[in-house]
Amino acid sequence: MSLPYSFRVAISSLLHEKWINFLSMLTMAIGLLFTAITLLTVYNIDLMTKKLPEKFSIMLYLKDSLAREEIDTLIEGIRQDPSVDRVFFIPKDEAFRELKATLRNTEYILDGLGENPLPNSIEIKLKAQLLGPESVKKLTAKLKEQAGISEIEYGEKFLASLHSVRKGMNTIGLVFLIVLSTGMIFICYSTVKILFYRKDEEIKTYKLLGATKGFIRTPFLIEGAVIGTGGGLISCITLVSLYYTFIFKLSQTFPLLNSMYFPVELFLALPAAGLLLGIAGAIIAIGRIRY
Amino acid sequence: MIRFEDVSKHYDNHTALRKVSFSVERGEMVFITGPSGSGKSTLLKLIYLSERADEGSVFVSGWEINTMRDSDVPVLRRKIGVVYQEFRLLYNMSVFENVAIALRIRGVDEREVKARVFDSLKIVNLRHKSDNYPHALSGGEQQRIAIARAIVAEPILILADEPTGNVDPDTSAGIIRTFKEINARGATILIATHNRELFRDTGKRTLKLDFGNFVGEGIG
Numbered sequence: 001m002s003l004p005y006s007f008r009v010a011i012s013s014l015l016h017e018k019w020i021n022f023l024s025m026l027t028m029a030i031g032l033l034f035t036a037i038t039l040l041t042v043y044n045i046d047l048m049t050k051k052l053p054e055k056f057s058i059m060l061y062l063k064d065s066l067a068r069e070e071i072d073t074l075i076e077g078i079r080q081d082p083s084v085d086r087v088f089f090i091p092k093d094e095a096f097r098e099l100k101a102t103l104r105n106t107e108y109i110l111d112g113l114g115e116n117p118l119p120n121s122i123e124i125k126l127k128a129q130l131l132g133p134e135s136v137k138k139l140t141a142k143l144k145e146q147a148g149i150s151e152i153e154y155g156e157k158f159l160a161s162l163h164s165v166r167k168g169m170n171t172i173g174l175v176f177l178i179v180l181s182t183g184m185i186f187i188c189y190s191t192v193k194i195l196f197y198r199k200d201e202e203i204k205t206y207k208l209l210g211a212t213k214g215f216i217r218t219p220f221l222i223e224g225a226v227i228g229t230g231g232g233l234i235s236c237i238t239l240v241s242l243y244y245t246f247i248f249k250l251s252q253t254f255p256l257l258n259s260m261y262f263p264v265e266l267f268l269a270l271p272a273a274g275l276l277l278g279i280a281g282a283i284i285a286i287g288r289i290r291y
Numbered sequence: 292m293i294r295f296e297d298v299s300k301h302y303d304n305h306t307a308l309r310k311v312s313f314s315v316e317r318g319e320m321v322f323i324t325g326p327s328g329s330g331k332s333t334l335l336k337l338i339y340l341s342e343r344a345d346e347g348s349v350f351v352s353g354w355e356i357n358t359m360r361d362s363d364v365p366v367l368r369r370k371i372g373v374v375y376q377e378f379r380l381l382y383n384m385s386v387f388e389n390v391a392i393a394l395r396i397r398g399v400d401e402r403e404v405k406a407r408v409f410d411s412l413k414i415v416n417l418r419h420k421s422d423n424y425p426h427a428l429s430g431g432e433q434q435r436i437a438i439a440r441a442i443v444a445e446p447i448l449i450l451a452d453e454p455t456g457n458v459d460p461d462t463s464a465g466i467i468r469t470f471k472e473i474n475a476r477g478a479t480i481l482i483a484t485h486n487r488e489l490f491r492d493t494g495k496r497t498l499k500l501d502f503g504n505f506v507g508e509g510i511g
């Protein structure tokens with residue numbers, strides 16, 4: 001089978017039905033653009049929420065009765081836990097100094113207290129990749145059994161809501177991706193199906209003349225691929241233009257936008273994704289060829 | 292080359308062929324004759340598998356084709372050149388492309404296509420119309436495009452269904468002469484026709500059908 005011939009047939013058919021094809025190309029472009037924006041949004045939110053846990057820590061407030069050696073064994077025990085990254089001991093004096101530094105000009109508030117009311121404390125940083133409501137719960141449950149700890153404090157609610165936000169965003173992203181991809185495959189499917197039906201008689205003749213399935217199929221696959229890739233290119237160009245006209249300019253005024261991640265790979269992936277979706281749609285549209 | 296053994300074909304409640312047996316040797320040119328509706332087209336369709344026989348066996352080149360798998364059908368069809376009764380031209384393509392398609396389907400090198408298409412258009416006297424579209428041509432001319440397409444790939448077997456149905460007697464004689472020449476170069480040819488004038492004095496074998504029954508053979 002000759003590929004150049006299939007290309008010629010496909011191109012002439014694309015031009016023959018140029019409005020249908022152009023419209024589905026545009027629809028593909030819009031679909032891919034929405035997909036790309038969804039993915040970018042989800043990805044950036046995910047990225048931001050990933051950075052937040054760096055600030056997260058578990059605080060243990062210790063009983064004053066605890067001796068220095070007992071504190072050391074306690075710290076050593078915590079270090080053994082696989083989810084723990086770093087452990088800091090904060091002596092009560094240092095905590096008091098810090099408190100004073102924070103209050104600075106309003107130091108006098110503390111005057112009435114006389115001696116240092118703050119307890120010794122231990123700050124625990126967890127490994128970022130293991131940070132989640134479960135691992136924190138497990139660790140704190142273990143710590144509660146230890147003697148000498150008067151109180152455990154951590155942003156339980158914060159952590160849980162952060163976690164559900166991330167989960168929710170990922171789910172929304174995935175649902176969007178599936179719905180949009182299905183929609184785009186359907187667009188290519190129906191476009192190729194229309195072309196296929198219009199050529200019904202022609203295809204019958206091809207079959208009678210002994211054409212292989214590949215010979216009959218290839219022009220339609222090329223048409224699906226061209227529609228998909230064309231849509232991908234249009235969405236890619238639109239996305240880049242949007243980026244430079246809005247985000248890039250706005251980030252000069254709002255530095256927050258600077259930390260947004262805008263991967264080049266995504267631009268290149270758009271035409272490739274269009275190509276795959278287009279071919280997938282065409283394959284479904286052609287279906288099984290019977291003699 | 293072709294052998295039918297007790298072949299029957301029924302359409303719904305109508306029997307188009309009833310226990311037909313005959314054979315055609317390699318290199319022969321044979322006329323299938325009989326009045327309209329006698330089953331000539333059906334007989335040819337059973338050979339290029341546009342229809343399958345309901346009973347009996349059909350052999351082509353020693354191959355039992357009636358039980359052939361779907362995937363082998365294109366292979367069989369590429370060995371055969373068919374002139375369909377209803378032409379089956381591609382009306383959105385030029386005359387040249389209509390003939391060239393037979394070569395493209397067979398994967399013939401693009402550099403060879405042009406010369407071979409022009410050769411076969413010359414045989415049917417349509418060389419000068421190669422850029423026209425079928426709609427712009429007369430019924431007789433369209434029929435000759437169909438003939439050019441059937442012979443261009445030089446198949447070992449040519450089936451022609453009423454190939455002179457739309458042409459005047461002179462052109463008709465020309466077409467039969469063309470088939471005789473191609474036959475002389477080795478191709479086996481089967482021509483279905485209801486027109487007795489066509490095979491008169493050709494000296495070729497005729498097989499006569501009537502109401503789906505094989506009613507005898509003779510020499511034209």
Ligand SMILES: Nc1ncnc2c1ncn2[C@@H]1O[C@H](COP(=O)(O)OP(=O)(O)O)[C@@H](O)[C@H]1O
Pocket residue numbers: 302303305306307325326327328329330331332333334
């Ligand atoms: N697809 C079909 N469905 C039903 N009946 C058919 C079909 N094709 C042909 N026939 C019938 O079968 C008989 C033989 O038809 P055909 O083979 O075309 O005869 P011929 O070519 O000799 O004129 C006719 O009576 C015709 O009406």
Ligand SMILES: [Mg+2]
Pocket residue numbers: 331332333376452453
């Ligand atoms: Mg007929």
